[in-house]
């Protein structure tokens with residue numbers, strides 16, 4: 001293969017990618033990167049005005065995108081969108097997430113269920129709805145955005161940790177079940193990224209000290225640094241990568 005042939009293996013040209021939770025943060029960085037890699041991206045979120053702004057921003061750069069406005073945790077809304085648009089999707093990125101750090105005493109079972117609904121059950125529903133369309137084409141890629149909270153845990157975060165640990169397990173289960181149809185399923189486990197959701201802690205002296213001592217790269221991840229992992233896992237360059245959760249955490253969980 002030539003140098004260009006190798007580069008072409010990372011292209012998403014001709015593919016359509018649905019990215020849930022693409023209105024900001026890591027989802028927006030993943031969606032933008034996939035558009036830059038040649039995909040048409042379907043931007044999911046719950047705010048139609050925000051999605052319209054992003055579609056027009058990408059169009060201004062000659063990149064192709066369409067808004068996909070629905071709440072992933074409302075099953076009827078998600079299933080309605082899948083019935084209308086699902087056949088177009090080659091790549092599904094389950095990125096939409098919700099986190100409320102609270103101790104057990106302040107997390108009754110209904111609050112625990114809400115965290116599972118958004119972080120785990122919604123991803124299951126999206127994959128279950130879209131997998132048959134991918135299988136009919138004999139190809140597809142599902143990427144679940146999990147977390148380092150899952151394989152490891154911090155105090156006062158049980159619901160999120162359980163949901164993300166479940167999402168990593170779901171990633172392996174889907175890889176095993178869908179592999180025979182040509183559909184791959186992998187995950188990305190981010191560490192500490194300086195997204196809007198983490199804005200209150202960026203610059204906080206306690207968090208800065210924690211990252212300095214616990215993360216070998218000694219800093220926050222820039223949200224754009226998630227992009228390479230997502231484009232790789234979605235692309236033909238990862239054609240034999242299936243059932244793997246790629247940790248992108250500056251080395252945090254490799255150290256103790």
Ligand SMILES: NC(=O)c1ccc[n+]([C@@H]2O[C@H](COP(=O)([O-])OP(=O)(O)OC[C@H]3O[C@@H](n4cnc5c(N)ncnc54)[C@H](OP(=O)(O)O)[C@@H]3O)[C@@H](O)[C@H]2O)c1
Pocket residue numbers: 020021022023024025026027044045046047050070071072073074095096097098099118145146147148189190191192193194195196197198
């Ligand atoms: N940032 C980190 O350091 C970090 C670390 C580990 C894992 N993660 C995971 O990475 C993912 C993205 O994190 P982030 O920091 O970028 O989060 P964020 O800034 O809070 O963005 C969350 C995104 O999800 C969307 N969303 C939330 N609930 C939704 C729903 N029910 N239906 C549709 N869209 C929904 C939001 O859109 P609207 O509000 O506009 O609908 C937004 O686009 C999450 O799964 C998170 O758990 C992040």
